Amino acid sequence: MSAGAGNIYVDFQALPDSYVCIADDGCGMTLLDLEKAMRYGSQSSTEKRSKKDLGRFGLGMKMASLSQCRRVTVISKKNSQIYAAAWDLDYITSTQNWSLQLYSENEVEQYPGIEYLHHVNSGTVVVWQHFDRLKKESDNFSRAFNDRIVLTKKHVSLVFHRYLNGDIGVRNYIKIYFNGDEIHGIDPFLTDNPATQPLSEQQIRIDNEIITVKPYVLPLVSKLTAKERKARAENSELRLKQGFYIYRNKRLIVWGTWFRLIKQNELGKLAMVRVDIPNTLDSIWEIDIRKSKANLPYMIKKNLANIVLRSVEKSEKVYRYRGRKVKDDNIIHTWDVIQNREKYEYKINRNMPILKNLEESMDEDQINLLESYLNLVEETFPFGDVYCRVAQNEMNLEKRNNNDEEEAFQLAENTVQQLMKIHGNVKEFIESMKIMEPFSNYPDVVTRIKEEYGNE
Numbered sequence: 389m390s391a392g393a394g395n396i397y398v399d400f401q402a403l404p405d406s407y408v409c410i411a412d413d414g415c416g417m418t419l420l421d422l423e424k425a426m427r428y429g430s431q432s433s434t435e436k437r438s439k440k441d442l443g444r445f446g447l448g449m450k451m452a453s454l455s456q457c458r459r460v461t462v463i464s465k466k467n468s469q470i471y472a473a474a475w476d477l478d479y480i481t482s483t484q485n486w487s488l489q490l491y492s493e494n495e496v497e498q499y500p501g502i503e504y505l506h507h508v509n510s511g512t513v514v515v516w517q518h519f520d521r522l523k524k525e526s527d528n529f530s531r532a533f534n535d536r537i538v539l540t541k542k543h544v545s546l547v548f549h550r551y552l553n554g555d556i557g558v559r560n561y562i563k564i565y566f567n568g569d570e571i572h573g574i575d576p577f578l579t580d581n582p583a584t585q586p587l588s589e590q591q592i593r594i595d596n597e598i599i600t601v602k603p604y605v606l607p608l609v610s611k612l613t614a615k616e617r618k619a620r621a622e623n624s625e626l627r628l629k630q631g632f633y634i635y636r637n638k639r640l641i642v643w644g645t646w647f648r649l650i651k652q653n654e655l656g657k658l659a660m661v662r663v664d665i666p667n668t669l670d671s672i673w674e675i676d677i678r679k680s681k682a683n684l685p686y687m688i689k690k691n692l693a694n695i696v697l698r699s700v701e702k703s704e705k706v707y708r709y710r711g712r713k714v715k716d717d718n719i720i721h722t723w724d725v726i727q728n729r730e731k732y733e734y735k736i737n738r739n740m741p742i743l744k745n746l747e748e749s750m751d752e753d754q755i756n757l758l759e760s761y762l763n764l765v766e767e768t769f770p771f772g773d774v775y776c777r778v779a780q781n782e783m784n785l786e787k788r789n790n791n792d793e794e795e796a797f798q799l800a801e802n803t804v805q806q807l808m809k810i811h812g813n814v815k816e817f818i819e820s821m822k823i824m825e826p827f828s829n830y831p832d833v834v835t836r837i838k839e840e841y842g843n844e
Contacts, residue, residue: 389551389562391415391512396564398540399500402533408456408516409500416466416510419490426450426462426473426488449514450475458518463496465505465512472496478518539625541566542574546626549573550638576628576643577660578616583607587698592691594672599688600664601695608658629756632692634673634682635664645752647684649693661696720824734769736762741820742803745812796830800837818842 389396391414400408417425428450453460454475461474472491480486496502501513519533526532544564545552552573554561564571578584585605592599609617620628627644634642665673672685684692720740726733737743747755777783800821807814818841821827821834828834 389414389548393511394562396562397501397504397568398564398566400533400537400567402530406517406519406529406533407500409513411501411504411511411513413508413511416512417464417471418466418469419471421466422462422464422471422473423488423490426475453514453516456519456521457516458520459516461491461496461499461515461517463499463502463505463513463515465508466510469493470496470502470505472499537566541571542623542626545571546574546576546623546628546643547640549575549640550635555638574619574623574626574628576633577604577662578606578612579604581607581612581616583611590695592688594669594685594687597666597668599666599669601661601692602664603659603661603695603698606658606660630659631661632696633660633662635662636670636673636682637667638664642682646696647692648752649684649689649696659696661692663692718823719828720820722825735766738762741813741817741824742807745807745810745817749810749812793830793833796826797833797836800827800833801840804837804841814841 391412393412393414395413397411398408399411400406449462450460454477458477459474461472463470463472465471470493472493472495474489474491476489479489499513500515505511505513519529522532522536523529548562548564549555550573551562552564552571553575577586579586584607587603587605589600589602592601612620629644631643631645632647633640633644672687673682721737722740724735724737726735746758750758774783804814804817806812807817818834818838821837822831
């Protein structure tokens with residue numbers, strides 16, 4: 389893409405001779421250019437690059453290739469001349485010499501992709517062969533190979549969606565094909581949906597460079613088209629969720645995290661914030677070699693925090709529009725009853741002190757897993773079974789007895805002890821027990837817990 393390619397063809401086969409071939413119609417390379425491109429660390433990370441350059445360390449193509457296969461061959465055409473070079477780990481092992489193999493055009497005439505170069509003025513082909521790791525990891529290489537291809541196709545559709553969809557500000561509108569099938573960009577912000585709310589774009593200036601920040605509030609699931617719902621379900625492993633979406637030169641590198649500026653939460657899950665950074669600010673973002681991780685620079689944390697809070701507030705308004713809580717008392721209920729257009733929903737109260745303490749002891753991925761589990765509990769609540777058993781008088785809805793009070797005490801004591809183990813706020817929990825279900829029904833339990841653990 390940095391070479392100005394307009395078309396990229398990813399061709400592959402698992403059997404009989406497995407390969408992956410990536411061909412493009414970019415500017416191509418001379419022999420000297422090719423030798424430089426095959427050299428590890430071919431360009432310093434501190435060297436000034438073109439503003440449209442997606443590279444950084446001069447390691448990506450080589451490391452990405454040899455992490456997947458034992459042999460990578462690069463064939464390039466420029467000025468009507470074709471040049472080829474290969475890194476072959478088996479050859480290096482046998483010769484005990486870290487040496488690059490160079491080939492003439494005739495020597496690579498049977499390689500995948502060479503025919504493509506004969507039909508373009510310039511371009512480059514990268515061929516992977518000998519997938520040793522995948523063969524060792526799987527007892528069914530063909531299936532594992534094709535599964536990886538499917539995931540790769542989705543990943544490329546998301547990471548390069550602004551190039552594939554012709555985003556404003558992207559100079560290289562490109563097309564990518566997998567075995568001849570054109571792939572289309574996955575837009576995480578659903579910008580074509582009229583219910584998506586794009587908020588005002590803001591800019592942060594650092595060292596005369598501009599970081600552009602644009603928040604979006606996504607529509608509720610009920611406002612998604614059938615096509616959008618299907619796409620979300622089919623691409624669930626891409627984890628398209630709330631948080632920052634960091635783009636380096638329009639390429640998505642990190643997504644679905646708030647960098648711990650705020651917690652992932654139910655009400656904010658419609659908020660996504662697009663952040664565009666130029667490649668000249670790589671150092672302050674601590675971009676890693678794979679360009680798949682970044683750390684939030686301290687100098688812009690406050691600016692981003694303010695933008696995030698406004699975005700989440702908007703998201704919360706969208707969610708709260710869904711309905712209102714039926715119970716409006718002073719009790720902290722475990723379940724909230726929500727009225728939504730004459731229908732009722734039951735949602736676990738995310739403001740329960742126990743939940744808050746638990747989240748504070750967890751990292752972001754663990755919090756997300758907990759949130760997924762709570763959603764699962766809500767979605768699978770056995771309404772029908774409860775209704776039938778209550779109607780047939782098969783459930784015990786009688787007033788509590790002494791055994792219930794003892795069980796409530798055991799529950800409270802166990803909770804306090806677990807909070808102590810994770811260094812949670814025991815005092816806050818004990819103080820809230822008098823207005824928290826189920827303990828609000830057992831004043832004697834609240835008194836006993838306060839006497840035994842009030843000084844912890």
